[in-house]
Amino acid sequence: MNAFSHAQSGNAYNFGFLDEYAKKEVRRAILKAIAIPGYQVPYASREMPMGRGFGTGGLQLTLSLIGPEEILKVIDQGSDDSVNAVNLRHFIEMTCPGVSTTTKTTECTLIQSRHRIPELPLTSNQIVVLQVPYPDPLVVVEPSEDKRKTMHGEADYSRLLVKLYEDIVKFDEITISHRYPTRINGHYVIDPSPIPRWDVPKLNASAALILFGAGREKKIYAVPPHTKAEPLAFSDVPFRVEDFRDEHGHRRACTRCGCTDSFLDEFAADSGSKTYQCSDSDWCDEQMLLARQTEGEPA
Amino acid sequence: MNKILEVRNLSKIYGPGCPLCLESTGPEADTNLCPHCGSVVAIHDVSFDLFEGEILGVMGESGSGKSTVVKNLYFDQAPSSGEAIFYDRDKQHDLFALNAAQQRWLRNHRFGMVYQNPHLGLNFNISAGGNIAERLLMSDLMDYGAIRERAKALLARTEVLLSRVDDLPKNFSGGMQQRVQIAKALATQPPLLFLDEVTTGLDLSVQARILDLILEIQQELKTAMVVVTHDLGVIRLLTGRAIVMKYGRVIEAGLTDQILEDPQHAYTQRLVASAL
Amino acid sequence: MSYVAIKGGGRAIAGAAAVTEFLRTEEGLSETLAEPLGIDAILHQLRHLVDRVVSEGGVYHPKFAALAIKQSLGDTLEAAFALRAWRSTRPRLLATPPLDTSRMRLIRRISSAFKEIPGGQMLGPTPDYALRLLRMELMDESPDAFRAVARAWLDSCPEARLPDSFPKVLDALRAEGLLPPVTGRTQAAFDITREPLVFPVPRSAALATMARAETGSLLAVAYSNMRGYGDVHPTVAELRVGYLPVMLPHPITGEPTEVGEVLVTECEVVAMYEADDAGGKPMFTIGYGACFGHNEVKAISMAILDRALQKGMKDGPGNPSEDPEFVLLHVDGVDSMGFASHYKMPHYVTFQSDLDRLRTTQQKSGEPA
Numbered sequence: 005m006n007a008f009s010h011a012q013s014g015n016a017y018n019f020g021f022l023d024e025y026a027k028k029e030v031r032r033a034i035l036k037a038i039a040i041p042g043y044q045v046p047y048a049s050r051e052m053p054m055g056r057g058f059g060t061g062g063l064q065l066t067l068s069l070i071g072p073e074e075i076l077k078v079i080d081q082g083s084d085d086s087v088n089a090v091n092l093r094h095f096i097e098m099t100c101p102g103v104s105t106t107t108k109t110t111e112c113t114l115i116q117s118r119h120r121i122p123e124l125p126l127t128s129n130q131i132v133v134l135q136v137p138y139p140d141p142l143v144v145v146e147p148s149e150d151k152r153k154t155m156h157g158e159a160d161y162s163r164l165l166v167k168l169y170e171d172i173v174k175f176d177e178i179t180i181s182h183r184y185p186t187r188i189n190g191h192y193v194i195d196p197s198p199i200p201r202w203d204v205p206k207l208n209a210s211a212a213l214i215l216f217g218a219g220r221e222k223k224i225y226a227v228p229p230h231t232k233a234e235p236l237a238f239s240d241v242p243f244r245v246e247d248f249r250d251e252h253g254h255r256r257a258c259t260r261c262g263c264t265d266s267f268l269d270e271f272a273a274d275s276g277s278k279t280y281q282c283s284d285s286d287w288c289d290e291q292m293l294l295a296r297q298t299e300g301e302p303a
Numbered sequence: 304m305n306k307i308l309e310v311r312n313l314s315k316i317y318g319p320g321c322p323l324c325l326e327s328t329g330p331e332a333d334t335n336l337c338p339h340c341g342s343v344v345a346i347h348d349v350s351f352d353l354f355e356g357e358i359l360g361v362m363g364e365s366g367s368g369k370s371t372v373v374k375n376l377y378f379d380q381a382p383s384s385g386e387a388i389f390y391d392r393d394k395q396h397d398l399f400a401l402n403a404a405q406q407r408w409l410r411n412h413r414f415g416m417v418y419q420n421p422h423l424g425l426n427f428n429i430s431a432g433g434n435i436a437e438r439l440l441m442s443d444l445m446d447y448g449a450i451r452e453r454a455k456a457l458l459a460r461t462e463v464l465l466s467r468v469d470d471l472p473k474n475f476s477g478g479m480q481q482r483v484q485i486a487k488a489l490a491t492q493p494p495l496l497f498l499d500e501v502t503t504g505l506d507l508s509v510q511a512r513i514l515d516l517i518l519e520i521q522q523e524l525k526t527a528m529v530v531v532t533h534d535l536g537v538i539r540l541l542t543g544r545a546i547v548m549k550y551g552r553v554i555e556a557g558l559t560d561q562i563l564e565d566p567q568h569a570y571t572q573r574l575v576a577s578a579l
Numbered sequence: 580m581s582y583v584a585i586k587g588g589g590r591a592i593a594g595a596a597a598v599t600e601f602l603r604t605e606e607g608l609s610e611t612l613a614e615p616l617g618i619d620a621i622l623h624q625l626r627h628l629v630d631r632v633v634s635e636g637g638v639y640h641p642k643f644a645a646l647a648i649k650q651s652l653g654d655t656l657e658a659a660f661a662l663r664a665w666r667s668t669r670p671r672l673l674a675t676p677p678l679d680t681s682r683m684r685l686i687r688r689i690s691s692a693f694k695e696i697p698g699g700q701m702l703g704p705t706p707d708y709a710l711r712l713l714r715m716e717l718m719d720e721s722p723d724a725f726r727a728v729a730r731a732w733l734d735s736c737p738e739a740r741l742p743d744s745f746p747k748v749l750d751a752l753r754a755e756g757l758l759p760p761v762t763g764r765t766q767a768a769f770d771i772t773r774e775p776l777v778f779p780v781p782r783s784a785a786l787a788t789m790a791r792a793e794t795g796s797l798l799a800v801a802y803s804n805m806r807g808y809g810d811v812h813p814t815v816a817e818l819r820v821g822y823l824p825v826m827l828p829h830p831i832t833g834e835p836t837e838v839g840e841v842l843v844t845e846c847e848v849v850a851m852y853e854a855d856d857a858g859g860k861p862m863f864t865i866g867y868g869a870c871f872g873h874n875e876v877k878a879i880s881m882a883i884l885d886r887a888l889q890k891g892m893k894d895g896p897g898n899p900s901e902d903p904e905f906v907l908l909h910v911d912g913v914d915s916m917g918f919a920s921h922y923k924m925p926h927y928v929t930f931q932s933d934l935d936r937l938r939t940t941q942q943k944s945g946e947p948a
Contacts, residue, residue: 083588119928157403162438166437170429173430222775
């Protein structure tokens, strides 16, 4: 059922849905997260009117940070128009009257995203809020949260590294595809949310502040601007992003805009053949516009 | 010879403790259980020195507190009181004054431990090589090729078949598990090794080969060791000096030969006599 | 083949909402006059549904609970969820002092420990001894017959004055020295709505978490303990259901003043005795459960788990039901249903990344089988 109808029926909600005490608490947790890069700050995550796992953590960060001046972009899987992005944007527009929204990465000041960081390099005027299902990279080797807390405190990541070692022994490759464990500022290792490996290098020395919100697991963490972010790897088996080369070794291009240096979505056509397009829809649009302008220019 | 470890007045009491605990327990009282408060005085007032490259034996029956000594020194448990100084090259560490991260660093880099129960020393869900890799990764070696070479070399040194480097320890024999544990403990070439009943429960022929291995390692690497055992044969073969414990107290200390040939304490006399 | 795989998201969502609304109102098309479901009908005739939703939603607001049930088409997980989300928007202005459950206006009270208890046993409304036979006469109940049942009951009911308060069974056991004395009364209760659970957590945090847990989840974990993955072996010392006066300090005088009442279920179990570590006498151990609404299965499950968790906190968990992390992080309905649902969302990007890893790995291990 749609929670909007209830709000639309005149039941007044506070600006940003949450009550001001709740927002203040989230902001305090954000400040702490920025002060200790990569540390998972526990907070009393509130229930939001969408499912846990649909971005309630990111949403609480966005709602706590947003003011009427903000220009917001919401993406899911790189697209502003995917169902979840639309749903979240509607909700924010409804509960934050006066806030502008955009699909353009160049225009926005605040980006809430699930699974992607935009291709366009971000600026110091921007904040990225990533939605996080599993905040703790150690969960694959240690189920107890209590024990994991100590391991983080002591920067004890050897068991995680052994997993990489065992991967290479078994498969001759590190098999972690997304949620790639990344060490922040030389200490805490974070789960950078289910972004592809392609996006992990964007965390390193980013001009924009990158925030992570896990609603169900009730944690907030941050990669502050200009902070070191290093994916775990061996010196002789380096970290690698997704490979988009075809069987002849050529880099695949987006069939829509022709771009050869973006993360691609794979589509299976009815004929059984595969085509590829940019995952970041705004980036794809911009590339097409650019191409058209270049074509239109006199030689 | 340089001192590597200095242990003074180490005590560990399980339970609430009371003013009568100490006088009501120990060899004279013939118990380590305080009749007044029910606390267990596992060890009390244990002091000894260990020198570089030396093997010290800690002997006693079960319940004497001998394992508690090494568990405290390896930070598996925190002592109730006492002090231990570890002399590491030009630094010295006051072991029980360090914070958890510093203690962990020492455990990973400068100490090694081999437990009687291989489940305590090995992760049974990762391969033998992975177990050694874990310890190398803890000490910040980040080159996969180098880690793998080192793991293989250590397993070769401890006579584990190289074809089994990627097998899980749970599929190994007891003797082989101990060899992997020793390889893991040696991975960072620690100057100090703790061995807690490492051959107990193994076949005699397997025991003999593991003891040989330990001696060879000590001669090759000049590793100082504290060997905890109830087995006088192990004490005789490995150690130069020994302490004898009963109900948590040290009742006799000295050169191993002297203790075994001419025991002073009546308890030690009985122990030695029963082993002959 | 085009880029529109994810275009039109907004239209799709609106369409989904519209067709759900159609299902809710479809009956309005039928020949016979169909009344929309009234909030009062839900409140009264589906009272246990409302009980579940106020308890799992964590707000005692039966009317909004009934509304949530109506708009979610009777899905308790969804309804509790909507109530919880509404709660997020409300500031917390006051906290009550601990309320005295001996002052409950009881509708039911039993003890399985003693045949006679001070104040007496009172069976009250319970299906425990009813035969679970389908009552075909309810298939087509007329409004007159409906009214007649209630009237007949009231007419036949003898006038009786119940006392204002009933003594607690546990107090008698405590007086005999069979139970440990009450401790921890001076500690402020942990507020799970304002503080995150960082383990180890105090018992009050565990109790609060279980009080708004999803009934089925709590029952499943408690049942594992009852069946043998645990050893609580409880006896229900007392189970009471009734209306608990809610007291708040008077804004001017500061005197505790009754501001209303909430329907609650409370269960206290007594479990096998344990030796005292400090050398004192062995005593029975206790488990406590309480929740909004009339929900006995939940209160009993909670009491059993409270006992199990206390044991786990003391001696280390011997099985899942004694592990505070395992129990407390897996019984919340809003958390668990949300996460189960989220798998339906697009995961194109992560799956693309998975494909990349598998293909590379397959290539390296020779031709795929």
